[in-house]
Amino acid sequence: MSTTKQKGEIERLEKAFWQSILEGSPQVATEMLTEPALMVSGHGAHKFDHATYTKMANDDRVKLLDYKISAMDVLLPTDDVAVASYRVLQKVAMEGKTTEMDVYDTSTWVKVGDQWRCVMHTESPADSKKH
Numbered sequence: 001m002s003t004t005k006q007k008g009e010i011e012r013l014e015k016a017f018w019q020s021i022l023e024g025s026p027q028v029a030t031e032m033l034t035e036p037a038l039m040v041s042g043h044g045a046h047k048f049d050h051a052t053y054t055k056m057a058n059d060d061r062v063k064l065l066d067y068k069i070s071a072m073d074v075l076l077p078t079d080d081v082a083v084a085s086y087r088v089l090q091k092v093a094m095e096g097k098t099t100e101m102d103v104y105d106t107s108t109w110v111k112v113g114d115q116w117r118c119v120m121h122t123e124s125p126a127d128s129k130k131h
Contacts, residue, residue, distance in 0.1 A: 007074040026057030080111035
């Protein structure tokens with residue numbers, strides 16, 4: 001598979017992951033994760049299995065209402081590892097209050113058999129003064 005094709009596949013998977021969160025379909029995202037997987041954000045570092053991710057995704061206290069991904073780039077250091085980086089503006093309902101978050105995200109994907117799986121995702125707040 002060409003590098004361009006692999007980059008396109010990772011971009012498609014990232015967008016499908018976000019869309020599954022928006023649509024309340026955690027089973028779609030769960031199938032894209034390794035087990036265990038890692039996530040690091042302002043809420044800390046978390047290691048979780050598929051059942052824990054599904055429970056977290058179904059928690060109604062936090063719900064994704066909208067998102068816009070921009071400036072996506074994909075780096076392929078090897079044929080079976082990909083790192084996606086991008087900016088995302090997200091509108092989220094947290095315990096009844098709507099807020100917007102402007103963040104930079106990265107996801108590390110590994111090839112397991114013939115399928116890409118996300119092993120690690122990070123999220124950092126964007127510095128709004130720079131843009």
